[in-house]
Amino acid sequence: MGELGKEFFNWTVIREMFPGLLTEAVKNTVVLTVFSFAGGIVLGLLLALARISRHRWLRWPVAVYIDLFRGLPLLLVIVFVGFGIPIGLGTQFPYEPLTPGVVALAMVYAAYIAESIRAGIEAVPKGQMEAARSLGMPYRMAMRRVVVPQAFRIVIPPLTNELLALFKDTSLVAVLGTRVGGKEITKYARDFVNHSGNSSPLVAAGIAYLVITLPMLRLVAWLDRRSKAGSR
Amino acid sequence: MSVRSMRLPAVALLLVLLAGACGKDTPKNNSTGSAGGGDGSSTVDQGRSLKTVDSGKLTVCSDIPYAPFEYEEGGTLKGIDIDLVRAVTGRLGIAADFRDTDFDGIFAALKSGQCDMIASSVSITDERKQQNNFSDGYFEIHQSLLVRKADEARYKDLPDLKGKTVGVQSGTTGADFAKAHASGASIKEFTGADELLTALKAGQVDGVVQDQPVNAYNAKTTGQSVIVKVFTEEKAEQYGFVIPKDKADLLAAVNKALKEVRSDDSYRTILNNYLGSTAGQS
Numbered sequence A: 001m002g003e004l005g006k007e008f009f010n011w012t013v014i015r016e017m018f019p020g021l022l023t024e025a026v027k028n029t030v031v032l033t034v035f036s037f038a039g040g041i042v043l044g045l046l047l048a049l050a051r052i053s054r055h056r057w058l059r060w061p062v063a064v065y066i067d068l069f070r071g072l073p074l075l076l077v078i079v080f081v082g083f084g085i086p087i088g089l090g091t092q093f094p095y096e097p098l099t100p101g102v103v104a105l106a107m108v109y110a111a112y113i114a115e116s117i118r119a120g121i122e123a124v125p126k127g128q129m130e131a132a133r134s135l136g137m138p139y140r141m142a143m144r145r146v147v148v149p150q151a152f153r154i155v156i157p158p159l160t161n162e163l164l165a166l167f168k169d170t171s172l173v174a175v176l177g178t179r180v181g182g183k184e185i186t187k188y189a190r191d192f193v194n195h196s197g198n199s200s201p202l203v204a205a206g207i208a209y210l211v212i213t214l215p216m217l218r219l220v221a222w223l224d225r226r227s228k229a230g231s232r
Numbered sequence B: 001m002s003v004r005s006m007r008l009p010a011v012a013l014l015l016v017l018l019a020g021a022c023g024k025d026t027p028k029n030n031s032t033g034s035a036g037g038g039d040g041s042s043t044v045d046q047g048r049s050l051k052t053v054d055s056g057k058l059t060v061c062s063d064i065p066y067a068p069f070e071y072e073e074g075g076t077l078k079g080i081d082i083d084l085v086r087a088v089t090g091r092l093g094i095a096a097d098f099r100d101t102d103f104d105g106i107f108a109a110l111k112s113g114q115c116d117m118i119a120s121s122v123s124i125t126d127e128r129k130q131q132n133n134f135s136d137g138y139f140e141i142h143q144s145l146l147v148r149k150a151d152e153a154r155y156k157d158l159p160d161l162k163g164k165t166v167g168v169q170s171g172t173t174g175a176d177f178a179k180a181h182a183s184g185a186s187i188k189e190f191t192g193a194d195e196l197l198t199a200l201k202a203g204q205v206d207g208v209v210q211d212q213p214v215n216a217y218n219a220k221t222t223g224q225s226v227i228v229k230v231f232t233e234e235k236a237e238q239y240g241f242v243i244p245k246d247k248a249d250l251l252a253a254v255n256k257a258l259k260e261v262r263s264d265d266s267y268r269t270i271l272n273n274y275l276g277s278t279a280g281q282s
Helices: A002-008 A011-016 A020-051 A056-071 A074-089 A098-123 A126-134 A139-176 A185-196 A200-229 B003-033 B043-048 B080-092 B103-111 B126-131 B173-181 B193-202 B212-222 B248-263 B266-275
Strands: B057-062 B071-073 B076-078 B095-100 B132-134 B139-141 B143-148 B165-169 B186-190 B207-211 B225-230 B237-239 B242-244
Touching: A002 A200, A011 A185, A011 A200, A020 A056, A020 A098, A020 A139, A020 A185, A020 A200, A056 A098, A074 A098, A074 A139, A074 B193, A098 A139, A126 A139, A139 A185, A139 A200, A139 B193, A185 A200, A185 B103, B043 B080, B043 B248, B057 B080, B057 B103, B076 B080, B080 B095, B080 B248, B080 B266, B103 B126, B103 B242, B126 B132, B139 B212, B143 B173, B143 B193, B143 B212, B165 B173, B165 B193, B173 B186, B173 B207, B186 B193, B193 B207, B193 B212, B193 B225, B207 B212, B212 B225, B242 B248, B248 B266
Parallel strands: B057 B095, B165 B186, B165 B207
Antiparallel strands: B071 B076, B132 B242, B139 B237, B143 B207, B143 B225
């Protein structure tokens, strides 16, 4: 265990990662996650509503969008948004490389989130919409006030899963390059491995992820149980 | 989560780690047994007696592409490093097998036993020598600054890039150089040299600091970039092959074969192939 312990649990090496592991790496991972997920939720909700729209000209292109981004590897989309668009259009994203990273993550995750939300909306019994409409509510108002709020309760467990996956996928954004102070957890740890020649930073990075993901996983399980046992 | 339910995954993880560690221990122990190699024997005998990661061939980690030293063209690997390694392993009577590895993870790959040697335009530095052995140097380079052709008149040296973005590859001597000398600029690190050069084209970095031959190759092949400065006032760097400290027999064999390759025409032929006959390496 001695040799193995030194390679994976070398506290001298791990101690050097602080405080940057928290003030830089975890911070940047969380920032990427929060902005991307916020964008993904907004875009995903719009996509979901368009996906179930009565208008074919709305439904169709959105279905194509969702299939496209669910079918593409995230890394490819990140490289396309981060390098392809600036080369093609000759313009730069502001706050680059954070912005293209967030845009790519939000675009891809919106497709997944849209499918989760659509499933949630469709799981709300038809009678709810019919009752709201029979009270004289227009379609949009009935959707906004009656169906979507109920759907959100249903989709919280799958959305938490998307958030978890997104949190881990932020590590891919490093392909666009990182500025001083701009590394997320995985890149931060890889650089420490490179400098120290020791694998312990990877273990520390893993723990940093788990500290955030394990409670979230438990939360998903709890929400899942609650929604199954719930009054609905 | 209770302690009990956490124990099972922890044990599983430990088993996986142990299995990995045992797997890599076996060849390492064998190779130390036959250390030395003996200078009297022929190069081929020396090569064939080597204990390598994959027996019968030398597995070599390289960060591809890094033209003109290592790159893929038409489905085959090319470049000065590639051809030089093949010349060396040819002398040793074994095959060479290349493994593409990001530069920022390449020393870890060597340490974890994924390859026997690194041939990836690695400059010999004192810091790197603390962890690994280097072969004799085989190529001399300086750092250089590459900019877009349109900016040729604006940026002549690193101070001109004050407030701009300078791109480097993580873990390289170019990154260290830029951090030390481009204080007014924002340094942006990339894991791959290919992304680094793409970022210059995309306008996300305004200058690239890396080894002169690599920047020169990009300038020549793309026609869109130009080297505005070669930092010849700094001490030149020597490329060497990187070999783990516990493989002294491999180091001796590679150095011997390298000397043979350099003593006849094959080394010069390789350089001429990629750099043209003006290549000034001795």
